[in-house]
Amino acid sequence: MSDLPEPTTPDFGIEIDQNPYLPAGGREMHAIVTVRATGPRVRAPADAAEVVIVDTSGSMSYSGKIAAARKAAAAALGELRDGVRFAVVAGANEPRMIYPPDERLTRMDAGSRKAALAAVKKLEAAGGTAIGSWLRLAGRLLAEQQGAIRHAILLTDGKNQHESAAQLDQALKECEGNFTCDAFGVGTDWEVAELRKISSALLGTFLDVSHPDDLQAHFREMAGRAMDKTVGDVALRVWTPQNATIRFLKQMEPVVEDLTDRRAVSGPQTGDYPIGAWGDEDRDYHLCVEVQPGDVGRQMRAAWVRLVVPEPDGGERLVGPANVLAEWTDDEAKSTRISRRVAHHTGQSELAEAVQSGLEARRRGDEETATARLGRAVVLARQVGNRQISELLEQVVDIVDEESGTVRLKRDVDKAAEMSLDTRSVRTVRTGGRRPPSTGS
Template sequence: MPSLSKSNVPRFSVDVYHNEYLPEGGGEVNAVVTVTATGEGTSGGRPLDGGASAGVVLMVDCSGSMEYPPAKMRNAREATAAAIDTLRDGVAFAVVAGSHEAREVYPADGGLAMAGPETRAQARRALRRLTSGGGTAIGTWLRLADRLLSASGVSIRHGILLTDGRNEHESPEDLRQALADCAGRLTCDARGVGTDWEVAELTQIASALLGSVDIVADPSGLAADFRSMMADAMGKEVADVALRLWTPQGSEIAFVKQVAPVLEDLSARRAQAGPRAGDYPTGSWGDESRDYHVCVRVPPAAVGQEMLAARVSLVLPRPDGTVETLGQGLVRAVWTDDMAASTRISPQVAHYTGQAELAQAIQQGLEARRAGDQDGATAKLGRAVQLASASGNEDTARLLARVVDVVDAASGTVRLKQRVADADEMTLNTRSTKTVRVKK
């Protein structure tokens, strides 16, 4: 793996927002940790130390279903070509055709090509030969992408995956094992085209591989979406950053969740990092900001006592086995008999607790709707409308309005629409975990 000098790493800041005051006997501290990376002095994805620092594998569904309608496969080829055109010179890349098996179609030599005018033109010509046929086994696509990226020695390893159907030609266990094997080795953005794919499957892939997931209901929109995804991938500067949480004796981490820009529970991904410390993966970073909700259980104490509940660090493993600390923040606990102080909820914590409830209400409401439980669906989706309105989540509010008729947003009074397009329901479901930041 190429080494990164300190000037190549984005500058990270860590800000902690929480109410540190607890009532006598209180034993739980909730904090929102905002991590911001600024790209000053970074590489911009350009080659470092004479080699490629970033690699991207584009995985294109070429199963038989991609032929119907015929424009779908053509749009997929054009979208992949648009993404290749967005590659920065010096970035390593490959194109994989996915069906019930995985096949590298460019450069087709078991490795990655270095992006430049000539290789981009060659890749576009190779795309013209893509045809559809066969089944769908996404785990095999991911394994090939992992092998190609790992063998290349790049430090930032990224995949872009497009499919139009269900993963019908391998077992759910096979896909889960492939994701477990690839986790921490590459990130992957997943896109479903049309409405015949499973939201849960692509969400599972993006979640395991710390990428994004979205729907492109109209195949004609693929090129713009792929171009945007590739531009985001080119903005990543450093990979394998972890959120390290240290707690003193007697304290423990209850959970760690990313809460912006999307909801993602990281609690089960903890890797022990020495006595009293654990690392939670955050993937690759560019010029961006993310929020994390950290809940710490502390031993109850008497009024007047205080303690450091947790130390939050951003860490980056180095090739020599050492770890670089990129930023740090502290979570404190102070016990008080001031009821006003101890019952105050941090605005940041309150906001993201509401955003998590919003996502859950949408998912439960859609599930009830599919099961024919109209009363349950109306109640849950009405609550979702109320939460979206109160938090200013306008994008989600607009998506909800395609599924329900909103009578009164403030009270959550809605009526279920009798007819809802599959694309509208899938879009709401797919984007249910997207959040809005706390208003300043």
């Protein structure tokens, strides 16, 4: 009999932050939905599966990148606990198995760890870049691990040159919902938009790593986070009354991610939105619902939110509901009050858009638009307290007046700094510490 503890899921809770008052004729109700998971971190090796994907294209042979990638892959393997199913994949024009040598996952133990570490030491750089084919292989490896927490770490240093954008899109469509993927771009020859697309589709994050020597620490941290997850495939279930419409649902922390189009109908007037794997953590979501206007004094439930949490026995547990309320009033003081957290996250969402659109305009040579959008980003970064973005903006623009957003574009901008600003534009800052949820399991 195994001495390992039985796998359990965390305790979940939901909190709603909003101003429920709408003016006469008002239609849009905004609310911040905070989801919190707490509880003991139960190690359940049979319920986790990990694929480490390392770019081994020819460009990785420059600037010490392949040597750094070997160390990074070894660091990730060092974080995987015994019993986890895993594989290491090398990516080029076509992916190939590094360990195990045949197309399958194997269990981590002392013997497989030693063999895998020996295999990654032999990684060599040659060939091109076809990221969609790498993800397809990861998808095949992880497909049979239903019920497990399925995760991949992907490293690349270049553009997806050896397959079409349509091929990558098709690969992402096939992999979506099968596993989550966190990605790293090393150097300055990869495309931010491509890694953003990949991490978005696969409910992960992505990060720029300008110096290869930093890869090892990043891989170790990311693999460690994956090992801390205790439940996968959690969903937000949202109900709205008849004649109401969900304008959007966005994840706001730790990164901005629009989930609106991921809705899967789950019942009358309800839809489920995937929110991935969870450990001991909390995240914020911005929900906007459009309702039919009511008479002054009328109260209604504009929406309710539940969590759908998979259980180790194959069933599911529902947490909630937590209610989003609406009440029409002719008291201007009530109807114009804005929830501090709604305002904060609205600013962070606008900040991400301003940075990305400003940098895109700069790349097109549209200096007027770039100046206006990046100036707006300077104002927003200050308002929401995002110091990292403020510091990165200072490397792209000269700030004449921070309060008004008056800036001048710098003529010579370090490419790594521009890519870092673009990459980190969706990374948000919290409004404050954790608070106890109002609705729990």
